Amino acid sequence: MDRGVVLSEVGRFDLEEIEVDSPGEGEVLVRIEASGVCHSDLHLVETGWAHRLPVLLGHEGAGVVEEVGRGVTTLAPGDRVVLGWRSPCGACRWCMRGDVRRCRTPPGVRDRLHLADGRSLSQTLQMGTFATRTVVHSAAAIPIADGLPPEQACLIGCSVATGVGSVLNTADVWEGARVAVIGCGAVGLSVVQGARLAGASEIYALDLEERKLVAAEAFGATHRGPGAKLDFVFDVVGRPETVAQGLEMLGHAGTLVYIGLPQPGAAAAIDLQQLFDRRLRVVVSHGGDHVPALDFPQLVQWAREGKIDLAGMVTKRVGLEDVAQAFDDLKAGEVIRSVILF
Numbered sequence: 001m002d003r004g005v006v007l008s009e010v011g012r013f014d015l016e017e018i019e020v021d022s023p024g025e026g027e028v029l030v031r032i033e034a035s036g037v038c039h040s041d042l043h044l045v046e047t048g049w050a051h052r053l054p055v056l057l058g059h060e061g062a063g064v065v066e067e068v069g070r071g072v073t074t075l076a077p078g079d080r081v082v083l084g085w086r087s088p089c090g091a092c093r094w095c096m097r098g099d100v101r102r103c104r105t106p107p108g109v110r111d112r113l114h115l116a117d118g119r120s121l122s123q124t125l126q127m128g129t130f131a132t133r134t135v136v137h138s139a140a141a142i143p144i145a146d147g148l149p150p151e152q153a154c155l156i157g158c159s160v161a162t163g164v165g166s167v168l169n170t171a172d173v174w175e176g177a178r179v180a181v182i183g184c185g186a187v188g189l190s191v192v193q194g195a196r197l198a199g200a201s202e203i204y205a206l207d208l209e210e211r212k213l214v215a216a217e218a219f220g221a222t223h224r225g226p227g228a229k230l231d232f233v234f235d236v237v238g239r240p241e242t243v244a245q246g247l248e249m250l251g252h253a254g255t256l257v258y259i260g261l262p263q264p265g266a267a268a269a270i271d272l273q274q275l276f277d278r279r280l281r282v283v284v285s286h287g288g289d290h291v292p293a294l295d296f297p298q299l300v301q302w303a304r305e306g307k308i309d310l311a312g313m314v315t316k317r318v319g320l321e322d323v324a325q326a327f328d329d330l331k332a333g334e335v336i337r338s339v340i341l342f
């Protein structure tokens with residue numbers, strides 16, 4: 001019998017028995033080996049964020065393909081995969097004009113997961129990785145080279161792809177740029193790592209927690225606290241006050257990259273004179289505009305070459321029954337990432 005962590009109403013989740021159907025055409029069934037606990041899962045628990053309930057939590061997973069549906073030729077049982085939540089659909093306006101990184105309709109699966117009473121389960125970002133097994137579209141399961149432990153590989157699926165991608169794809173940070181990161185959890189620390197890869201000359205780290213600043217320095221931050229006249233500020237918190245702080249820190253033609261998920265109804269005031277005079281830009285990052293099939297192999301390669309540090313981001317290993325504790329640790333800033341191991 002499969003088990004998964006199911007959000008049945010806002011604020012209420014339980015580890016439940018679930019039924020996992022065989023994959024349909026173009027789909028694959030994946031046995032999960034590891035799943036990171038991302039702040040976006042907590043955001044979903046706290047706000048219901050754009051999902052039909054009940055919903056199977058988790059979206060940062062790695063595992064092994066167990067079964068493939070009809071027509072799947074790119075994957076076979078036994079393949080090690082990282083799951084990716086933003087594969088391009090290939091059919092929308094953005095995909096049709098070749099701008100696949102802007103696609104926002106990744107293909108999912110139809111009604112493959114159920115509660116024991118037969119009720120249909122939706123899947124967080126069409127993934128559902130807080131579960132022993134899940135079914136995803138074959139385009140969302142990216143085969144990876146051997147050699148990366150699942151507890152590290154899973155992080156590529158959200159925090160690392162989002163953080164590094166926000167630097168390299170969304171912002172296109174140049175060599176010598178001066179950048180800051182507000183909020184140094186797993187996503188923010190991945191921004192720090194991306195900024196280092198891009199050759200940023202100064203990387204300012206901001207966080208409310210001393211230990212996150214220590215971690216940021218270990219991952220490549222060069223300064224603590226707000227900088228001034230910066231080229232890029234990455235807001236990985238996403239609150240009105242961090243947006244205001246971020247805009248204030250920018251210099252001429254500076255860019256604010258908005259990554260942290262907004263609370264429902266949140267609004268920020270923008271000083272228009274400042275916006276105009278400094279020619280500021282605000283860009284929003286969905287997953288760092290990553291495309292799993294294009295970017296995961298590169299990120300795996302960089303991890304294997306030691307260019308990005310994944311091991312240092314895994315600060316706690318937990319079981320599927322420990323998700324409530326993992327959320328508490330996330331809220332308390334106790335961890336960089338808790339990873340569920342199966």
Ligand SMILES: NC(=O)c1ccc[n+]([C@@H]2O[C@H](COP(=O)([O-])OP(=O)(O)OC[C@H]3O[C@@H](n4cnc5c(N)ncnc54)[C@H](O)[C@@H]3O)[C@@H](O)[C@H]2O)c1
Nearest residue numbers: 039040162183184185186187207208259260261285286287
């Ligand atoms: N845009 C996307 O595609 C995307 C993808 C993944 C995660 N996210 C979002 O990014 C955010 C970060 O995710 P995470 O998993 O790294 O979370 P996290 O909780 O691990 O990290 C957030 C960090 O921000 C710090 N922080 C909180 N308030 C702050 C403030 N006012 N000033 C400075 N630092 C502050 C916390 O101490 C913590 O270290 C969340 O909102 C998450 O939902 C967005």
Ligand SMILES: [Zn+2]
Nearest residue numbers: 038040158159
């Ligand atoms: Zn995430």
Ligand SMILES: [Zn+2]
Nearest residue numbers: 089092095103
């Ligand atoms: Zn598309």
